[in-house]
Amino acid sequence: MRTPLIEMRNIHKQFGGVVALDDVSVTLHRGEVVGLLGHNGAGKSTLIKILSGAYEADGGEILVDGAPVTIRSPRDARANGIETIYQTLALADNLDAVANVFLGREIVTSLGRLNDAAMEHATSDVLAKLKVVDLKSVRAPVSSLSGGQRQSIAIARAIHFQAQILIMDEPCAALGPQETAMVANVIQELKRQGLGIFLISHDLHDVFALADRLTVMKGGRVVGDCHTADVTQDDVLAMIITGRPPA
């Protein structure tokens, strides 16, 4: 059997007395999109925040390409090729697209000064690759951009730095139909390039269109793991609600 790109084993996380994650194990392979499903409070976000370095797990281990890694901060996650696109997008709205794409990883000259020209050049390139439409200027504050354009900038930030693993939290929640289609195209393209993608969404329709495999969570545990082709939306809905695999 192939080594998974990501394997999270027996992850445990507690907030005070509340158990948020109880012995959770998930895997993700190259070129695979795994949909993470579940109600609010099922533990999807907590799991994903542990992988992206926003939280630290209380127990369990994370393997990238079969090798155990330690992820204590967003910086550690990025060093392991894990990029996260948060539902809130985590953009500094007062800054321009260039500053946001390179936030925390700026290109500097040999004297340590920001090399804005080089960063502007690279940003224009990566946004062109994403086929972002109608972007007035990469130097305008991102607060002046549309929802889809802001989403593109968050995606551009992840792919510019050669992510291996992409975590997308509700990527289409705030988007119109056209923009949703654009995000879907981007996901297909990244899949072809061999990235592994965790997709978190409430919208079963989106998930069925994009994901190869589904992992369903309830009450801090994994209650089901199946290939999208083998189940119907009704089966999955039942799993989310009852927490039992389909008969």
Next chain:
Amino acid sequence: MTQISIRRLAAATGIDTRLLAMAGALIVIALVFNSFTQGAFLSPRNLWNLAVQTSMVGILTTGMVLVIVTRNIDLSVGSVLGAIGMFAAVVQVQILPPDVWWNTPLTILCAVAVGITIGAFQGFWIAYRAVPSFIVTLAGLLIFRGVAWMMTEGRTIAPMEENFQLLGGGLRGSIGAFWSWFLGGLAIALVLFRIVASRRRRHRYGFAEKPLWGDLLTGGLWVGAISAFVLTMNAYNRPGTQIPQGIPIPVLLLIGTVLIMETIARTTRFGRYVFAFGGNPEAARLAGIDVRKLVLLVFVIMGILAAVAGILATARLNAGVNSTGTLAELSVIAAVVIGGTSLAGGAGSIAGAILGAVIMQSLENGMVLLGLPSAMQQVVIGSVLILAVWADVVYRRRVA
């Protein structure tokens, strides 16, 4: 029609419309005061004094911009500068031997070290212990004013060494005509070089270039402003002589501080992170930025600037006085806010804050020339603060 052309002008020269509006307001203020004082306001002597008066508050505003951009406030700067000013006097007069060349440099070094320590102390409580900056620096306001008094039990310490006094301006504290022109020429060369370099760089990366007339206009304005400044400073003679004063040393300190702080804010990672954190603290944290260290460093910088301002104040008074800098925090915060820095964080400019400081100081200076009672001056300054921030609110709504 005029609105459109002003916007085009701003786009072509790269000057913020807000800064243009503030410069316009400053010119109006100057002309009004000048006509009511029969030309006294715009006399070289008064402008020279105005420049010296602005330097202390100006130096502090450059740091306060970063503090406010990171969604914090520093109410302690007046007390900190008072305590450090007093400390410098004690070190120079009571501890180090008089009339040795290394007395003044060592005094300055000690004062800056204390500034770093105080900044780190306040920054630690704010960044690592999550006590709101309003509270920490309000406490700092009380603590360091008390410390300034306790160092000498309220006694004034004087006199300072002669070369230390130069830092405050005073009778001999300016660099004369030749060096003023030398520095002015250097500044002009630097401005022109940067415009050319920026055109080349944009050309190399194939970005849209600014129109040539825009760059020519920007360059022309800079050359004009620098020349006018040097001419004015040289037009004021040392009292009782024909020797031109030239640029005062405290004003040079202010200019140097502005250049350093602008460079930090615009061209370093640290500066970029300050603005990113102000715009969205969570985004900055998730981008892997050590946000606690960032906030700590901002307060360390504020501490260093308070030390510089304290040295300057003690040099100007030629004494360590325990009340030095009382209420300075309010002038500094007012200047920063008038200069367009948002108290909500994420937006602000050092150039705007300096203009704000010049506007505030001009109002104060002009009202003194007019002989307005100080109670009336306070009423005017307070009203201007509200009006300026209201204008800023309207401006932001239009731009958004």
